[in-house]
Amino acid sequence: MLSERRxxxxxxxxxxxxxxEEPVGxxxxxxxxxxxxxxxxxxxxxxxxxxxxxxxxxxTSAGRIPTDKGYRLFVDKLAGVKPMTAxxxxxxxxxxxxxVDLDDVVARTVRLLAQLTRQVAVVQYPSLTRSTVRHxxxxxxxxxxxxxxxxxxxxxxxQRMVDCPAPFGEASLADLRARLNxxxxxxxxSDVPRLxxxxxxxxxxxxxxxxxxxxxxxxxxxxxxxxERLMIGGTANLTRFGHDFPLVIxxxxxxxxxxxxxxxxxxxxxxxxxxxxxxxxxxxxGLNSTSVVSVGYGSGGEAVAxxxxxxxxxxxxxxxxxxxxxxxxxxxxxxxES
Amino acid sequence: MLSERRxxxxxxxxxxxxxxEEPVGxxxxxxxxxxxxxxxxxxxxxxxxxxxxxxxxxxTSAGRIPTDKGYRLFVDKLAGVKPMTAxxxxxxxxxxxxxVDLDDVVARTVRLLAQLTRQVAVVQYPSLTRSTVRHxxxxxxxxxxxxxxxxxxxxxxxQRMVDCPAPFGEASLADLRARLNxxxxxxxxSDVPRLxxxxxxxxxxxxxxxxxxxxxxxxxxxxxxxxERLMIGGTANLTRFGHDFPLVIxxxxxxxxxxxxxxxxxxxxxxxxxxxxxxxxxxxxGLNSTSVVSVGYGSGGEAVAxxxxxxxxxxxxxxxxxxxxxxxxxxxxxxxES
DNA sequence: CCTGGCACTCTTCGCATCCGAGTGCCAGCG
DNA sequence: CGCTGGCACTCGGATGCGAAGAGTGCCAGG
Numbered sequence: 001m002l003s004e005r006r007x008x009x010x011x012x013x014x015x016x017x018x019x020x021e022e023p024v025g026x027x028x029x030x031x032x033x034x035x036x037x038x039x040x041x042x043x044x045x046x047x048x049x050x051x052x053x054x055x056x057x058x059x060t061s062a063g064r065i066p067t068d069k070g071y072r073l074f075v076d077k078l079a080g081v082k083p084m085t086a087x088x089x090x091x092x093x094x095x096x097x098x099x100v101d102l103d104d105v106v107a108r109t110v111r112l113l114a115q116l117t118r119q120v121a122v123v124q125y126p127s128l129t130r131s132t133v134r135h136x137x138x139x140x141x142x143x144x145x146x147x148x149x150x151x152x153x154x155x156x157x158x159q160r161m162v163d164c165p166a167p168f169g170e171a172s173l174a175d176l177r178a179r180l181n182x183x184x185x186x187x188x189x190s191d192v193p194r195l196x197x198x199x200x201x202x203x204x205x206x207x208x209x210x211x212x213x214x215x216x217x218x219x220x221x222x223x224x225x226x227x228e229r230l231m232i233g234g235t236a237n238l239t240r241f242g243h244d245f246p247l248v249i250x251x252x253x254x255x256x257x258x259x260x261x262x263x264x265x266x267x268x269x270x271x272x273x274x275x276x277x278x279x280x281x282x283x284x285x286g287l288n289s290t291s292v293v294s295v296g297y298g299s300g301g302e303a304v305a306x307x308x309x310x311x312x313x314x315x316x317x318x319x320x321x322x323x324x325x326x327x328x329x330x331x332x333x334x335x336x337e338s
Numbered sequence: 339m340l341s342e343r344r345x346x347x348x349x350x351x352x353x354x355x356x357x358x359e360e361p362v363g364x365x366x367x368x369x370x371x372x373x374x375x376x377x378x379x380x381x382x383x384x385x386x387x388x389x390x391x392x393x394x395x396x397x398t399s400a401g402r403i404p405t406d407k408g409y410r411l412f413v414d415k416l417a418g419v420k421p422m423t424a425x426x427x428x429x430x431x432x433x434x435x436x437x438v439d440l441d442d443v444v445a446r447t448v449r450l451l452a453q454l455t456r457q458v459a460v461v462q463y464p465s466l467t468r469s470t471v472r473h474x475x476x477x478x479x480x481x482x483x484x485x486x487x488x489x490x491x492x493x494x495x496x497q498r499m500v501d502c503p504a505p506f507g508e509a510s511l512a513d514l515r516a517r518l519n520x521x522x523x524x525x526x527x528s529d530v531p532r533l534x535x536x537x538x539x540x541x542x543x544x545x546x547x548x549x550x551x552x553x554x555x556x557x558x559x560x561x562x563x564x565x566e567r568l569m570i571g572g573t574a575n576l577t578r579f580g581h582d583f584p585l586v587i588x589x590x591x592x593x594x595x596x597x598x599x600x601x602x603x604x605x606x607x608x609x610x611x612x613x614x615x616x617x618x619x620x621x622x623x624g625l626n627s628t629s630v631v632s633v634g635y636g637s638g639g640e641a642v643a644x645x646x647x648x649x650x651x652x653x654x655x656x657x658x659x660x661x662x663x664x665x666x667x668x669x670x671x672x673x674x675e676s
Numbered sequence: 677c678c679t680g681g682c683a684c685t686c687t688t689c690g691c692a693t694c695c696g697a698g699t700g701c702c703a704g705c706g
Numbered sequence: 707c708g709c710t711g712g713c714a715c716t717c718g719g720a721t722g723c724g725a726a727g728a729g730t731g732c733c734a735g736g
Contacts, residue, residue: 025698038710043699061698061717101499139475141489149487149497151479157497159487161439235573236591239584246577253574363729376679381730399686399729 002052006045008035010054011078013046014066018314023063068279068313071291075276075317082318084326088116092330099334102126102155106231109307109331114234116323119311120256121234122294124266126154126304126335128227133184133192138177138214143167146210148217152189154304154335158227162217165209172207176214193219228263232256234309241312251286252310261286266306269294274321279313289313293320297328299336307331340390346373347383348392349416352404356652361401406617406651409629413614413655420656422664426454430668437672440464440493444569447645447669452572454661457649458594459572460632462604464492464642464673466565471522471530476515476552481505484548486555490527492642492673496565500555502548510545514552531557566601570594572647579650589624590648599624604644607632612659617651627651631658635666637674645669 002010012033016024026039026046035042046064049055054070057063066074084092095112099105106123113121131152139147146162179202183195196218200211221227235256238249255261261284268283269275274295280288291313296303308324340348350371354362364377364384373380384402387393392408395401404412422430433450437443444461451459469490477485484500517540521533534556538549559565573594576587593599599622606621607613612633618626629651634641646662 023698027698039698040710040712041708044709047700057699059716059718061696061715063698101497135477135479135485137475137477137487139473139487139489141473147473147489147495149475149477151477151485157485159439159495233595236588236595239588239591250574250577253577257571257574361729365729377729378679378681378731379677382678385731395730397686399684399727401729 002048003045005035005037006049007073007078008033009042009045010049010066010070011074013049013055013064014071014074014078017065018316021314023058023065025063028063065314068281071278071313071317072281075278079318081274081325082322084322089326092116092326096330096334102157105155105331105334107233109327110231110233113307113309113323113327114237116327117234117309117311117320118240119234119237119309119315119320120232120252121307121309122230122232122256122262122266123307123331124263124305125229125231126152126156126298128152128156128158128222129190130188130298130302130304131156132186132188134186136177136180136184136218138173138180140168140170140173146173146214148214148221150218150221154299158221160217160221162214164213166206168207168210172203172210176203176207176211189222192222228259230259230262230266232262237311248289252290255284255286256310265292266294266308269306269308271303272296274325275308276317276321291315291317293317293324295324295328297332297335299332304335340386341383343373343375344383344387345411345416346371347380348387348404348408349412351384351387351393351402352408352412352416355403356654359652361396361403363401366401404652406619409616409651409655410619413616417656419612419663420660422660427664430454430664434668434672440495443493443669443672445571447665448569448571451645451647451661451665452575454665455572455647455649455658456578457572457575457647457653457658458570458590459645459647460568460570460594460600460604461645462601462643463567463569464490464494464636466490466494466496466560467528468526468636468640468642469494470524470526472524474515474518474522474556476511476518478506478508478511484511484552486552486559488556488559492637496559498555498559500552502551504544504547506545506548510541510548514541514545514549527560530560566597568597568600568604570600575649586627590628593622593624594648603630604632604646607644607646609641610634612663613646614655614659629653629655631655631662633662633666635670635673637670642673 009029012029013024016029016032026042029042030039046055050064053067054073055064056067058065092112096105096108099108106125109123110121131154134153135151137149141147144164144167146164146168148160148162150158179199184192187195196215199215200208203211235253238252241248265282265284274293277292279291282288282290282292289312290310292308292310294306294308296306298304307328309320311320347367350367351362354367354370364380367380368377384393388402391405392411393402394405396403430450434443434446437446444463447461448459469492472491473489475487479485482502482505484502484506486498486500488496517537522530525533534553537553538546541549573591576590579586603620603622612631615630617629620626620628620630628648630646630648632644632646634644636642645666647658649658
């Protein structure tokens with residue numbers, strides 16, 4: 001078990017290292033923090049912390065830097081979430097308030113988060129399955145070609161082409177449209193499959209094929225793979241990563257381009273509350289030298305999607321967590337209003 | 339005026355430098371290319387080329403590297419466009435053929451282009467104003483809230499919320515929808531403003547406000563700033579940029595995040611044929627050490643948007659141009675089919 | 677006009693050296 | 707028992723020097 005002072009030493013090491021980006025030694029520590037003990041004592045504490053795996057030396061005769069395990073302890077026990085200042089809150093609100101539609105909200109959020117944290121921001125669009133249906137529309141583009149448009153309460157609009165097996169009359173179309181909406185409008189998307197399963201039964205034989213096709217397209221839209229979208233920004237911040245650019249930055253950029261990887265990353269994060277994944281805690285290898293701070297956001301009490309940032313393990317955790325949390329809250333509010 | 343051989347020397351310098359990324363000297367040149375003259379002669383030629391500003395020395399006693407002006411001459415006079423091989427063509431076609439909707443087409447195109455050229459790919463969505471209206475739909479989400487959906491022949495779908503000044507009945511809505519479509523369906527977007535300007539006159543006083551609002555929203559959608567979208571990819575390729583990472587890569591990433599900058603960049607490029615902008619020819623300062631190769635693409639003979647790549651000035655121009663041209667052609671085909 | 681030769685310029689690299697930061701350990705003190 | 711000052715030690719990074727090598731410019735001769 002680590003004594004109180006050793007925890008303080010660890011905290012001091014993390015803070016200094018995050019600030020200076022350089023290994024921190026015992027002398028510098030005692031000078032910059034009021035630990036009330038001498039460097040020699042701190043050295044003993046550091047040796048103990050190193051034995052436990054919380055810190056490490058890049059080389060003999062260099063200072064110590066925190067390990068992933070050290071950051072983990074820091075985040076869990078030694079540091080809270082730094083709240084945003086009042087001006088910062090106002091700035092966030094002002095910035096987000098101008099958004100005109102969902103795309104705009106997400107785009108602004110990404111920008112904001114990237115600026116606040118000076119890291120790479122990732123914002124997921126509201127998940128379809130966790131949203132509520134506002135409206136389903138069917139348009140006939142051609143006699144045997146329909147367009148299916150889904151609109152959610154969170155402002156998402158998805159469209160799909162549907163090629164019908166046979167021409168589909170305007171009357172049947174109106175009928176289907178009305179029946180569809182009466183069944184699913186106002187309901188959760190996750191309930192949609194159940195609500196529409198017997199809808200084809202109500203139609204004549206010749207139209208049944210088309211109705212079935214429309215319904216299966218509708219359901220396809222809700223399949224995991226397709227329904228998730230996200231936006232990233234602030235990649236220019238990667239250049240402030242460290243001195244050993246290419247090798248670190250490369251896999252990160254690759255990961256960011258693979259939406260699948262990112263979605264999995266966000267998906268693995270806890271469903272409620274803020275999640276911090278540090279270095280090797282990330283399953284994806286390319287992100288082993290980064291930390292991911294993410295949190296769910298939503299219009300009501302419930303999360304409809306996640307957002308977060310990706311940055312070097314050496315990041316200002318309290319500040320980053322504060323920014324991420326604050327942004328998530330305001331985005332939730334904006335969505336609730338629209 | 340430069341003699342034929344001097345041009346050959348320049349061509350050889352460009353080719354070697356692009357291959358090795360290192361300044362090339364007179365001796366290496368005579369060894370790798372059959373110039374039929376001695377290094378000393380080549381040195382004289384190089385001195386002349388340097389006087390003319392086509393090549394430069396990083397330091398005294400280093401080899402030469404091409405300047406922007408040198409690349410320009412190379413592209414204009416010394417090198418053609420390298421056509422894709424048959425297998426490459428097939429690969430392109432296969433890769434693009436699987437796309438299910440416009441987003442998918444664009445996403446696949448970006449990926450493909452990034453992979454083929456190993457550079458950053460930029461693909462603009464088909465411009466609204468240059469497309470044809472396929473359908474305009476109006477949905478009543480609430481009594482005084484409409485959604486306007488625009489569908490183009492290129493598969494683009496744009497939606498906008500419209501808050502009406504007064505509730506708008508279903509009958510009026512159907513009327514407006516029908517009138518709108520009969521006027522604009524099949525017409526070019528650029529003609530839409532003219533075609534709808536007197537549409538409000540046909541409605542009762544109480545509905546006229548709403549109709550006007552709808553029309554102005556429709557027109558807003560076509561405004562330059564909003565109508566253009568683009569997608570980028572392959573940013574991981576930036577890591578192969580050169581040895582002097584951070585300083586070069588940073589502004590490029592920043593430029594790529596500013597869609598406005600990119601759109602302007604593509605917009606400045608010639609409207610027909612392939613455009614190559616080399617280094618300082620790019621108006622945006624952050625891209626002064628990059629070259630942009632872009633070309634229009636379209637479903638018919640006419641370009642509806644542009645695509646291209648951004649890479650180091652030291653790039654394989656013939657190969658890159660070949661890839662860009664080939665991809666643009668196939669994308670045009672795909673769009674024409676859908 | 678081309679060529680071989682030659683002197684000159686710089687950059688790069690290896691090597692030896694020095695300096696300092698930081699450590700671990702120990703003996704002594706409260 | 708824990709803290710402290712002292713001390714020897716290690717090692718990385720900076721500095722300086724010299725040799726090597728690549729490449730150039732220029733010149734005289736074919």
